[in-house]
Amino acid sequence: MIILPRLRCPGCGKTIHAVKALVVPPAEKFEDCLRRCNRCRIGASNAKNPAKVKFIQGDPLPEPPPEQPQSPE
Numbered sequence: 001m002i003i004l005p006r007l008r009c010p011g012c013g014k015t016i017h018a019v020k021a022l023v024v025p026p027a028e029k030f031e032d033c034l035r036r037c038n039r040c041r042i043g044a045s046n047a048k049n050p051a052k053v054k055f056i057q058g059d060p061l062p063e064p065p066p067e068q069p070q071s072p073e
């Protein structure tokens with residue numbers, strides 16, 4: 001089991017929680033990142049060493065309709 005430590009989102013400063021994974025793929029795009037800030041759509045690359053983490057900006061989402069509540073994640 002591999003544990004990727006928690007990080008701070010460089011966009012909003014919120015904590016990106018640690019994740020446990022059996023397999024850690026190399027992250028080359030936002031969708032590959034196991035740790036992400038969904039508000040900023042910033043993903044942290046899957047490096048175990050926080051000094052080696054790169055932050056990857058995802059594509060912006062289209063504006064959601066206002067009556068659709070967003071489930072927190």
Ligand SMILES: [Zn+2]
Nearest residue numbers: 009012037040
């Ligand atoms: Zn953020």
